[in-house]
Amino acid sequence: MSPAAGFARTLRAEWTKFRTVRGWVLGTVVAALLVPLLAAVSAAGSHASCDRNGVETACPEPPLGPDGHAVRDKFFFVHRTLDGDGSITVRLTSMSGIITYPPPDHDEIVPGLVPWAKAGVIVKASMEPGSSYAAVMVTGEHGVRMQHDYTGDVAGRPGGAPRWLRLTRAGETLTGYESADGRQWAEVAVVRLPDLPAEVEIGMFAASPGDLTVKQADLGGLIEQMRFTETTAVFDQVKVEGAAPGAWRHTDVSPTPGTNPGEVHHPGSAVESGGTFTVVGNGDIAPVGTDGGMAVELTLTGVLFALVVVVVVAVLFVTAEYRRGLVRVTLAASPRRGRVLAAKALVIGGVVFAAGLAASAVAMPVGKHLLRGNGNHVLPVPALTEVRVIAGVAALLAVSAVLALALGTLFRRSAAAVVTALALILLPHVLATASVLPVELSLWLLRVTPAAAFAVQQSIPEYPQVLDFYVPQGGYYPLPPWAGLGVLCCYAAFALALAVVRLKRRDA
Incomplete structure (x- = not known):
């Protein structure tokens, strides 16, 4: 059998394994539903109005420039x-x-x-x-x-x-x-x-x-x-x-x-x-910067909660086999252990990316519609920027799932892998954007930790000729969007390489 055919068979086996376990499929569906549901709840509860001579009226929107920016x-x-x-x-x-x-x-x-x-x-x-x-x-x-x-x-x-x-x-x-x-x-x-x-x-x-x-x-x-x-x-x-x-x-x-x-x-x-x-x-x-209105990525706050579910599903995708002893069957059927882990990574990454893409594509227009209906001004951005934010958030979830899978392979314990993944990806982002750390430390965390990937959702760029407080709390990240996602990809690739080495060197 050729290597390509062998990998295709392994990939098909891992996909079959994933889709036949109801808990993993349900977890992925829940993660996808959280994004538009929380977008709708958050937007529905956000109201804005302005006081003009003692009368509450809709807040004026900034004009649009020749390129459509506010x-x-x-x-x-x-x-x-x-x-x-x-x-x-x-x-x-x-x-x-x-x-x-x-x-x-x-x-x-x-x-x-x-x-x-x-x-x-x-x-x-x-x-x-x-x-x-x-x-x-x-x-x-x-x-x-x-x-x-x-x-x-x-x-x-x-x-x-x-x-x-x-x-x-x-x-x-x-x-x-x-x-x-x-x-x-x-x-x-x-x-x-x-x-x-x-x-x-x-x-x-x-x-x-x-x-x-x-x-x-x-x-x-x-x-x-x-x-x-x-x-x-x-x-x-x-x-x-x-x-x-x-x-x-x-x-x-x-x-x-x-x-x-x-x-x-x-x-x-x-x-x-x-x-x-x-x-x-x-x-x-x-x-106008983010001080002049609401950025489109605010409709995707549900991604943080979806990320927790995705990490749990990705970890269980590998640790469940260790807990039940089924990993021996898997490795007996596919002796090339690196191929097995690569197939698992492609399956979990592909499934999460598809779910995240669909969820974000629904959440953003729904959230924008509800926000505007409640008097909020949503800053306009080019269509390509919206596409990048939607696809980037889906990629963030997918690569996070691969990182969690690799950690699950390294630790072989669900709790340790889940806690480590969330500590690497979610915790630095929460600390950096919640104004609990000095600004320089927040910026450092979002450069060197996997949380740098959240830069992919920034829709309003920094302008050197505009005085603003360019910090994570205001929706600004220290790295460009794709560079931030690249940091997460490096972590995932490194962890996956370590997992392959450990899988080859230790008994199942």
Whole structure:
């Protein structure tokens, strides 16, 4: 018999063994049902509303950018209409700002710029929040940048005001420049905006995102507070080519005017005097992180409970044979012991992957529908990202099952193998996401333990140009999605190799 035919026969025997044991099949079904059932229960109990002038209303949703991501689009804009090609050149002579501080000095307003405060020149497709744009700007601490369509960010030279800035448009192509003296210009970046209409708005802007503070709570956990900030930018030497003649228009661009209390007391403004423009703005032009809504992976919290069941089933798939003495029969029928363990791994991994894939594919749309029906905002993500989250969670369950199978072979005792598997996979994740450990320790656990695989469910990426608290408690993981899953795969492969060695060296 050829090796392939021999392995196929062993694989078929292990599959027959699995499907004829009612407890293993029932356990797999229970694990699969837990995911959509808990998604429905959790979503049905989650309600959200906002208080506007004493009236509970649905919370406003952030606008969507050109690529479908939720974005922030709040800034003060001094602008004119540009029909076709053209450019704007300015000198940003100064930037200043204010920051409100958290308790105990929360009533104190002090001067200062947050790192991503920004002011500069911008071309925007329309005044509609979320519309396409490109901008060249000076920031509070990150030098000159050229940003476009919310997620695009290119660094220029370091340093702040005074700085000359220029933005040119030629069809769909926008080019940003910077200069220290207005004579020697350096290109920052060239971007293409395919959806840019012929008629756009061109001008100067100022914005300032909130100041994020994080403190330890008395009973554990972390408390995040976002404080209102404001930027004042002074422009002169303003030169516009191609724009329509007439007075400059002043617009406080905002998707939800008045919803932020700070905006009510400190609205944006602009003053023009003798060719000098003083522009005051708050808010940000940037993508929204998990602080702006619920991530789609929150519909899959039932995976944690399904994981426990999957681990138990996978361990019993091998330890039951030792307990009943049937392993001798199995090895007599298939003397090549490594082949037997490989067949078991393929069966349990394949069954769990199929069950997890079906469960996640049902849980996510059901959970999203119920959450939105209860007034919650679920952050939109590209379809491919949703597919990756669903398939990745199924793979996480499947590889965890293989790891548990290998541990069951090593220990030959169900309790020891189950406890070890859960301690390796589930416990680090719970500790890292429950705010009971220091942040650095939490990040370390999610890099070096099998719990790193939970990164595969992260749907909202980190953005360097967005100030946020990028920690596991907020849904962010230190490794990229597939790299995190790869850590779990390495553990499973290593444990499986050790199990094969032990199976070959010890009597059944």
